[in-house]
Amino acid sequence: MARGRHAVEQEEIVYRPRDGDKPERLTTGPNAPQDARARRKLAEVVQPAARWLLGLARSFWRAKKREREAERDLAEARRAATLVAEQQQAAGLVVPRSVAEMVVSRIWWKFSNGVLRAWRFRPDQAAWSRARGSMG
Incomplete structure (x- = not known):
């Protein structure tokens, strides 16, 4: 969970709102690792806390939108x-x-x-x- 929170704070993973038939989700952000292996490792590490991280990332996204x-x-x-x-x-x-x-x-x-x-x-x-x- 701590690694996932850090990834959200550093914009390694970011919130994407619902888009047409695609549900809201987490996706790689602008500061995500460039290496495919490192990206997969990050996805594996944050997967257990994905639902909680989705809410956190959504809050960050809304705050940035208001800003x-x-x-x-x-x-x-x-x-x-x-x-x-x-x-x-x-x-x-x-x-x-x-x-x-x-x-x-x-x-x-x-x-x-x-x-x-x-x-x-x-x-x-x-x-x-x-x-x-x-x-x-």
Whole structure:
């Protein structure tokens, strides 16, 4: 079980969701051994704990999926904030930096899918460091 957990953590084996008529399963990941013999040995070692490892790998897969979605949403919020800032600058409007940071923070709060709520951030506190980073 310990070897299997390590293999999941190191992405030697990864979760594949159901695809058409194929059920969800474990498969070799990007860090799997290149040697066919080593791959077979890994499969033999993890086979007794395959059901438990499937659940663990599924959890890792879901967490990575949520992380990718959050990163995509943050990039979208940054693009929107940049567009607003460019339009305001083109119109000759001067917006105080604190207001611009608050706008980005609230956009990030909206797109965080509850992650910030879980960390007990309030909308006015959300991602100040990210806002500062996106504003230059």
